Amino acid sequence: MERELDSILKVNDLFCGAGGMGLGFKYAGFRLAGAWDFDKWAVESYGQNVSPKVKLSDITNMTFDELPYADVWTFGFPCQDISVAGKQAGMIKNKTRSGLFYEVMRLLDETRTNKPTNLPKIILAENVKAVSKYLAEIEREYELAGYKMYSIMYNSKFWGVPQNRERYFIVGVREDLSSVFKFPKQDESYVPKLSTVLEDDVPDKYFISSEKAKAIIDQALKRIDKLDQVHATITPDRVNKRQNGRRAKENEQEMFTLTSQDLHGIIYLANCNPSGRDMNGKVYFEEGISPTLTTNKGEGIKVMVTGGYSQKRGFTPSDISNTSDASYYKGLGCNQTRAAVMELAPEYRVRKLTPREYARLQGFPESFEFTVSDSQLYKQFGNAVTVGVAYAIAASIKGFLLGADAMYGDYKEELT
Template sequence: METNKTTYKSIDLFAGIGGIRLGFERAFGDKIDTVYVSEWDEYAQKTYKENFKDNFDIAGDITQVDEKDIPDFDICLAGFPCQAFSMAGKRMGFDDDYKGMCRGTLFQDVVRICEYHKPKVIFCENVKGLTNHDKGRTFKIIKNAFEQIGYTVYSKVLNSKDFGVPQNRERIYIVAFRKDIESTGFKFPDGNESDTCIQDIMEKEPVSVKYYLSTVYIDTLVKHKARHEAKGNGFGYEIRDLKGQAGAIVCGGMGRERNLIVDTRLKDFTPVTHIKGEVNRDGIRRMTPREWARLQGFPDTYKLSLADTHLYKQFGNSVTVNVIEAIANEIKKVLDQA
């Protein structure tokens, strides 16, 4: 009975807006206590602080943090940056340079911190492209790094659409248990909730006219898509079936035009922003940040107060909370028996 009373201490690295933490808190309830958070993006920090009330400050650049200054912890949560390995990016991997920082090697800071603290479990999430980057060598290096510091590594690609959200989003999940913990019983969850559709997550009330595309912009999108199709590329805007699922919302908040929907509830077509042409009468609009939040499994109680541009970026960079919660439940089973 004593093991069930254990409170696990966790740290949240590359925390973004807290999606991984939220999933673990759903699974562990009051049996998890976040003792350290690191996130270098100032706008992500603002959204994080608005939704999580900690009695410590969020640390910035993790590469500048001495591992000895981090409190002891049992669980490391680390959604290390995906852009270096993403199909949507240049896929530079360990050679990726962004603002003087190598995003591809930031996982080494996870290794450095965990080698010193030896937590019970390390949890990482990344893009599916990580698994085949550089013919699989990159992923092998990452797995080997965790094994060399004393961990048994499990990994699996899961799709968000199987976990109760209407988003076709494949990601690789890595779970590493310290080798003295009996983890052979660990298994990734089987997602079996794939019947949720876009209609289920749409705003209940008509949304602002600002989300509706102008006729001139739609014409630009049509021409852009035609140019790419002529070259044999699949790029371009896409209007999603409300009874279907969205494509992956992606790093940086790009891809809004890949997830357009038709919503004919708008009655007042007077623009509230400067647009070319007029508001289209076919009901074609972008999804709202709240709808993107729902695509990622964030509850409606999650506060969204920043400008839309920041919110789209944050949710595109975030994780699907439902998937994290399902994996965290399986991790908890192993830890509670250890």
């Protein structure tokens, strides 16, 4: 009965990574009971910034008695065998990394058998959009574990960060709790601009060589007349993979739609046909938003910035149309835009996003300290749950468990 009356809710954070989910729950007022991850560098970041209770652990070796009581268990299990950008080997028990989902189910089963008073009231999984094909299997496993499933897909761009990131959140409510869980509603009326996360005074090490940048720009200029509806161009090796790889499509225009796997840089030219299908969000300039972050050392996302007197300012539609009215570019034809780019291209440099920009794109606070290498930071933030999304769900879970509406605290409050 004491636990039922305890207004300080607790969470166990499995596959915790650098702490996107953990921070979201902390900001909503939860106390971290425990956290675990297989990656020692992620554990270091989590311990420094989220909770010292984090432990380095392989979930396949964990047992029920290692998990303290918590009202909620969260687990953003590995996505590489599910994601369209990954191996697509499937969610297979005891065989694939994504199959580690079943290890959480095992821990729940062990807890039910050996210490049922420690069963969480809520379980929360997170994974990529492609997990949709496994939702029926996940629901079956949830039911076998004694939980009713609720699922929803959110896009991070509607939760305060300029990143086009679609992820499923899959809640399980313990069968003895009769209330219906309701997810928070995302606000699709506003998407922040990439310019809100860009740093000033970026070190030269993040800029690519002039030769490589010139090759990107030259290739872009050669392709612009043929792209029509497409916002941006990609480099020749990626074009070849698009045309001949397993994801090649009959519609040539779609082969030039950027994804987070276009590793070698881009150039924003213009939207010559603003009504083009599925083009919003797939731009890399300061007035747009970022594509989905990946873990590939920051190489997947590059922005074009001005050189010379103001190398931190983005490559915007107003730049290429030579007017202060950003809407003017919509009336430009591709040939006109090409001429404008040819005139301005030498003024620009190309760089990748910095780790701090990656962190901001995932909603991590400025107080988050970097104690590991850049490559590890890119990996950690690329894998992370967007903090704002985690916070909103945690607030709704808190309200559900305490018999109230979503209980929002101070999102930026640093809780102990």
